[in-house]
Amino acid sequence: MSQPLVELRLWRQFVAVAETLHFGRAAMRLHMTQPPLTQAIAQLERLLGVRLFERTKRSVQLTEAGAALLPQARDLLARAQALPVQARAVADGEAGRLRLGFVSTAGFSLLPGWVRGFRAEHPRVQLELVEATGDVQLPALERGDLDAGFLLHSPGFAPASLEYLRVQVEPLVLAIPEQHPLATARALALPRVLAEPLVMFPRRILPSLHDAVFGLYHAAGREPQVTQEAIQMQTIVNLVSAGLGLAWVPRSVREFQRQGVVYRSVGGARSPVPLAETSLAWRAQPPAALERFLAFAKRQARTAG
Template identity: 70%
Template sequence: MNEIELRLWNQFAVLAEELHFGRAAQRLFMTQPPLTQAIAQLEKRLAVRLFDRTKRSVQLTATGRALLPEVLDLLARAQALPEHARAAAAGELGRLRLAFVSTVGFALLPQWVRGFRALYPKVQMELVEATGDVQLEAFARGEMDAGFMLHAPGFAPLGLARHVVSQEPLVLALPEQNPLAALPSLTLPAVLDQPLVIFPRRIVPSLYDAIFGVYHAAGRLPEVAQEAIQMQTIVNLVSAGLGCAWVPQSVTQFQRPGVVYRSVLAGKRGAALPGCETSLVWSAADASPALLRFVEFVQQA
């Protein structure tokens, strides 16, 4: 069946409301014979009868009554299209696929999502927790619009724009039974021999290399006891006594029984301890208006 013009559906809806060809034609700014022909054409193309006609009355058939709500919905949506187009161009309507690492979910992400949804309720947000390597793969496949990534200071993802949203030091998570946990603060030389629980290098290579660089600068090779992907899992493994872990300071909000967090001072001859950053990253080449609106919101926040 050929596509039916919106004009014919509008004529059907007006006649269904008036149930009088003369009055309907006046509302449509046309004469009665072309309206009669248009309705006949519509019925012929649908192969159904929409109106029962006599010399004195016009009534909807059962088929016409069943079709009318769908037609009215179609016309309402068509009428709203220009406003939708303007809203989409302004970034007030659309879809935003957003990935995030677990650390940003502890504090920053909830307030940003809440605030952005309050301002732009018609932007559909799809949130996915994903590590940095998974995010980069999703960007390459065009499956992600933006992401919050954890990385070492100065990291610049190839082909992506970024905006740093937080900077924080690394702290050491220790098992509660470790003798070092009794000290209020630690120095780097005192912790270099502790077994490590750490994320695989592929997850956050820049931060992994920065941490290992501290050990290499001190002439040490870190003893990796266990690898884990998520920060919560790393802290849980510390609680189990498998080793210590360098984690962003924001992770200290994750209070796990059996784990204590301590700041570590570099010491007189120790290499400077690296910090870490979280950035919002996105592909500037094909950014949608909704994405640009979110980037602007985060930058102002």
């Protein structure tokens, strides 16, 4: 059998009597007369099925049950009083929860600074960060399981079904085992690397960038020699350190300093080496907290640009 609901008004009256231990003074505090207050306390005791006060002609004292309920009743009233302020903060985007997906390359460079900066500006917005590849993020964004996500792709290949903000564009570089003969070169010409075995990300997680890398080889009349696939950029670099091959990675991955791996640029300023774009994607009509984050992101992107 469900318990009857107790109105906040009754708890407010209970707290007033408990703090004054005097029905007359409590009634004055509540701007009411004493008889209705006495009736209200009796009603509360009936609803709870316990006595809250011991009354005599000379004194009013809390029972053990009343003393135990007093701090909880105070807390209940304080939280109820705070609800309108909290509701306005959520509606204004100054509080709430924001679920952000991110690919590992964003975690190497821009994400740490952005998280620190946004939390400093909006400390009441709870950021939930979820590392996931693009093929995982896109369905989650469509379902609403994520509010926004940092995606990696070739320039111009952001998903058409989502709004997006270009965050950064960077060239691919080669991760090379430290003991490899090519590791001593400051920069490499493309023909020198086309015959080398590769550690590569699967096409399903980064189709546009995967196709751009394969297109680079096909344009030179070569077929990439993929010896191993891996999903996370950290794993790819670790496999490079094990000597399994070279790997094309976004330049920001250089922040991941793995012993046994060096990073080298390929070609010059007019090199055909593909570019990688990081974008922030979200569904139309974002919630208020995401609006705040988008405004922050646009400022950061302009500064970076």
